[in-house]
Amino acid sequence: METKDYSQIFELQNKYVMNTYVSTGLMLVRGKGVNVWDSNGKSYIDFACGISVSNLGHCHPAVTNAVKKQLSTLVHVSNLFYNEYQPRLAEKLIRHGFDGQAFFCNSGAEANEGLIKFARKWGFESGRHEIIVMEESFHGRTLATLAATGREKYRHGFQPDMPGFVHVPFNDLEAVKKAYNSKTVAILLEPVQGEGGIIASNAEYLRKIREFCDEKNILLLFDEVQCGMGRTGFFYAYQGYGIEPDGLSLAKALGNGIPIGAFLVKRKYEKVLTPGTHASTFGGTPLACAGALAVIDTIHNENLLANCVKQGHFLVEQLEKLKKKYPCMLEVRGKGLLAGVLFDDSVKVGAKLLPLLREHGLIALPAGENVLRLLPPLNVKEREIKAAVKIIAECLAILAAAKQAAT
Numbered sequence: 001m002e003t004k005d006y007s008q009i010f011e012l013q014n015k016y017v018m019n020t021y022v023s024t025g026l027m028l029v030r031g032k033g034v035n036v037w038d039s040n041g042k043s044y045i046d047f048a049c050g051i052s053v054s055n056l057g058h059c060h061p062a063v064t065n066a067v068k069k070q071l072s073t074l075v076h077v078s079n080l081f082y083n084e085y086q087p088r089l090a091e092k093l094i095r096h097g098f099d100g101q102a103f104f105c106n107s108g109a110e111a112n113e114g115l116i117k118f119a120r121k122w123g124f125e126s127g128r129h130e131i132i133v134m135e136e137s138f139h140g141r142t143l144a145t146l147a148a149t150g151r152e153k154y155r156h157g158f159q160p161d162m163p164g165f166v167h168v169p170f171n172d173l174e175a176v177k178k179a180y181n182s183k184t185v186a187i188l189l190e191p192v193q194g195e196g197g198i199i200a201s202n203a204e205y206l207r208k209i210r211e212f213c214d215e216k217n218i219l220l221l222f223d224e225v226q227c228g229m230g231r232t233g234f235f236y237a238y239q240g241y242g243i244e245p246d247g248l249s250l251a252k253a254l255g256n257g258i259p260i261g262a263f264l265v266k267r268k269y270e271k272v273l274t275p276g277t278h279a280s281t282f283g284g285t286p287l288a289c290a291g292a293l294a295v296i297d298t299i300h301n302e303n304l305l306a307n308c309v310k311q312g313h314f315l316v317e318q319l320e321k322l323k324k325k326y327p328c329m330l331e332v333r334g335k336g337l338l339a340g341v342l343f344d345d346s347v348k349v350g351a352k353l354l355p356l357l358r359e360h361g362l363i364a365l366p367a368g369e370n371v372l373r374l375l376p377p378l379n380v381k382e383r384e385i386k387a388a389v390k391i392i393a394e395c396l397a398i399l400a401a402a403k404q405a406a407t
């Protein structure tokens, strides 16, 4: 393969790109399936998928071909015109869940902003606007989604917070009931908290929350930006809980890397947002929707929900085996292929473990307080999981030896 000199790129980045990300210092230049390659030609197993974005693996041919074809047919039209792919995609998303309608946008934050606007508009006549949200949640970086986010570290420095959000502990029904008042219009939560540390809702809790929303006539809204699109082994994460929300947000894996987000609301709310009340220039372009349609078709054609369940069990099983050997692994968490390991303080996930894993050829992510987050593509194979877990085992052995040498 032709080698390229990328040395100048690091300088350009430092000088001209705003420094808002905690960078790994690596430059990735190519991806195929579960693998990515850096600018030195080193290959990695990618168990981050962006951050739950490339759920079909990198450069899946079905998506690449659909986008390539659309790229030379029609890339963009404004939403003042119909385009063939937007309604087709809306229909597919609706047919996978509850009857209703979709609005298309570009990112997770924008999808959640839309849900928040939808809730406010619905509650406007009755003077209700407050949304109950969860501690440790993550909903995005815009001002409204930041105010909804339940982790102070993300909000710090940007106060005053946009008003209208009340934070309560996750999985605590009584806290929700206590926070409820005559201004409450909705409850917004992630069925499985991703950034917060792979923390799943308790099934009984979600069922009771649904009942509470019905009783008080308030909306139940789910942020499925990270846990949706098959990641938990269900097309929508809520489908693992036997209840339905009134609205939900999607982004990330919807386009397998092509930027697209959406929010869906139930049929009975289809008249809440009317012409002129919400819009997005790039929302639902033919290009993005053609890509997302190929994503959904691939989930079916390749039976990826079943693979996600199967390989999710296998991954958790392998991690549980490792946990028996390494007491620093406090807890293995997993819903489908949304998996995590909580470590004790002796292993610093962000500062030590993740760089070491990368050195050994595995890309993973941090989450919450000291949780290693593993997000393999939904078409991951057993041998790839074995290879990744082997790298984790090797790195834990290195850290354990270093700790022993230091004592």
Ligand SMILES: Cc1ncc(COP(=O)(O)O)c(C=O)c1O
Binding pocket: 051, 106, 107, 108, 109, 110, 112, 138, 139, 140, 141, 190, 194, 195, 223, 224, 225, 226, 227, 251, 252
């Ligand atoms: C649950 C959840 N909601 C919203 C977002 C924000 O998405 P985006 O970065 O596309 O705005 C994220 C991103 O990590 C997320 O995990």
